[in-house]
Amino acid sequence: MAIIRDIQFYFIVVFLWLLSRLLLQHLFKKPTTKPNLHLPPSPPALPFIGHVHLLSPVVSKCFHYLSSKHGPLLYLRLGSRPLLLVSSASYAAEIFKTNDLAFSAKPKTPFDDGLLFGNAGFITAPYGDYWRFMKKLCVTELLGASQLERSRGVRREELRRFLHNLVEKASKNESVDVGQELMKLTNNTICRMVMSTRCSEEDDEAQTCRELLEESIALAGKLVIATMLGPLKRLGYWVNRKQIEDVPRRFNELLEKILKEHEERAKRESGERKDKDLMDILLTVYQDENAEFRISRSQMKAFFLDLFIGGTDTAANTMQWLMAELINHPNIFKKLREEIESVVGANRLVHDSDIPNLHYLQAVVKETLRLYPLLPAIPRECREDCKIGGFDIPKETAVMINAYSIMRDPELWDNPNEFYPERFLQEQENQKETKKQNFNFVPFGGGRRICPGSQLALSVMNITVASMVQCFDWKLAGDEGKVNMEAKAGMILSMEHPLLCLPMIHFNPVSA
Structure with a gap:
């Protein structure tokens, strides 16, 4: 024990010495920014840490507070890293449209330092x-x-499995964690689309992938803080070195195993298969010697991880927020069900082909995305010196487009914090006038780096929510009168408290 105490003492001494040395270097360091730059407004900063002290765990609320207090365009410094916070639709349009190419890069992340596939x-x-x-x-x-x-x-098959599970829970009068059930649905759906496997398979490959992804995101969160402190980031990497080595190795082994299975199946089966998954398609491109660009095996694996990151948590979180709002607004729930029954009837389950005729459903989904965007702060990086709003933006400045604040801006939206889907019905009537993106509404980002999976996400959310409303009444478990809408800490906007509900059968999809 004495040896351990001595080691801890010396570690603390060395750490404080390094910190004080870096602090002194920062205090006497000459500014690295170019002279005579007309930078955007900046709140008062502290030595060494810059504006880190202004941040809080819930990123959406933190950035919203900063923009409300200091303005829609802010130049911040997070340790040694400059950051431009953009919180108005007009400035967002300058980034996504006018200067789209200049802001077509993404900021460096912990993944770039070798975590997962770099x-x-x-x-x-x-x-x-x-x-x-x-x-x-x-x-x-x-x-x-x-x-x-x-x-x-x-x-469709995964949705039916999801609904059948809810019917069983309802028959037994059991409550469900809505968020967890939706997470299983989106995870199984993405897994089957990507690699034709699901969580119920014998090897449990989809669940393993899901668990590894959660470990990776948690690890990345730890390393983000370290990257803000310049040379001190090596300390954060050293502390987490075992995970940094272990997680990529296990991910690589899992995806390599599934890739080889797909390659062997392709050799066995001749001709054009109609049930190709995304891994089959990408393998065909990978093996094409005449392809426009020869992708590597690591790039293939990294792309599959992108699909899991972008298609599992985000869609499930949005649908959980949506169901919470419907429970808190029974009149909207009733109106939505009436629309579904008027279009679909009383004898069959809602189909994908019904969605274009369910205008109020689409408005409910859009209103949820407005209030609870998939990614409340959209990252970009400036590739070259340019100007935004007349201000100079130096090259390599990280940028956060504050979608949360833009879509709650009282100058753009009436009663911006109110859940009011009707506001989008008028927009649907005016859609024929223009096909240009409205930068008041940016849940999937904008410009050339807009999310390419937006249509898939909307498709999954629309049909899932329609089915949940058509088939079940939802009662909160316990004595709560309304759903607690507190947000969890982090970059992704998710609910702090589980949404525990008792589903009650209104229309049985099993017998339909």
């Missing part, structure tokens, strides 16, 4: 030949209309 992923890839090739492939093959149609049967 910067081989599509989401965080530098703007260049690889990114352009994968974006084209996403639009035409991987996440385009043809693949959505091809995967319709898989998505």
Whole structure:
């Protein structure tokens, strides 16, 4: 015990010495920014840490408070890293449209330092030949209309499994964790679309992938703080070195195993298969010697992880917020069910083909995305010196487009904090006037790096919510009068408290 105490003492001494040395270097360091730059407004900063003291765990509320107090365009410094916080639709339009190419990069993340597959992923890839090739492939093959149609049967089957499970719970008068059930649904759906496996398979590959992904995101969160402190980030990496080595190794082994299974199946089966999953499609591109861009095996694996990150948590979180709002607003729930029954009737389950005629449903989903965007702060990075709103933005400045504040801006939205889906019905009537993106509403980002999976996400959310409203009444477990809408700490906007409900059968999908 004495030896351990001595080690701890010396570690603390060394750490304090390093910290004080870095602090002194910072105090006497000459400014690195170019002279005579007309930078955006900046709140008072502290030595060494800059504006880190202004941050709080719930990122959406923190950025919203900063923009409300200090303005819609702020130049912040997080340790040694400059950050531009953009919180108005007009400034967002300058980034997503006017200066789209200049802001087509993504900021460096802990993943770039070797965690998982480094910067081989599509989401965080530098703007260049690889990114352009994968974006084209996403639009035409991987996440385009043809693949959505091809995967319709898989998505329908997983939805029916989800509803049947809820029927069993309702029959036994058991409560369910709505968020957890939705997470299983989206995870199984993405797994089957990507690699034709689900959580109930013998090897439990989908669940293993899910658990590894959760470990990776948690580890990345720990390392984000370290990256803000310049040279001190090495200390954070040293503390977490075992996880940094272990998680990528296990992920690589899992995906390599599934890739080999797909390759062997392709050799056994000749001809054009109609049930190709995304892994089959990408393997065909990988093996094509005449492809426009030769992707690597690591890039393939990283792309699959991007699909899990972008398609599992985000959609499930949005649907959980949506169901919570419907429970808190029974009049909206009733109006939505009446629309579904008027279009679908009383004898069958709602289909994907019904969605275009369910205008109020689409408005409810959009209103949820407005209040609870998938990613409340959308990251970008400036690739070259440019100007926004007349201010100078130096090259390599990280940018956060504050979608949460933009979509709650009282100058753009009446009663911005109110859940009022009717506001989007008028927009649907005016949609024919223009097909240009409205930068008042940016749940999927904007510009050339807008989320390529937005149509898949909307498709999954629309049909899932419609089915949950058509088939069940929802009662909160316990004595709570209303759902607690407190948000959890983190970059992704998710609910702090589980949504525990008792489903009661209104229309039985099993007998339909």
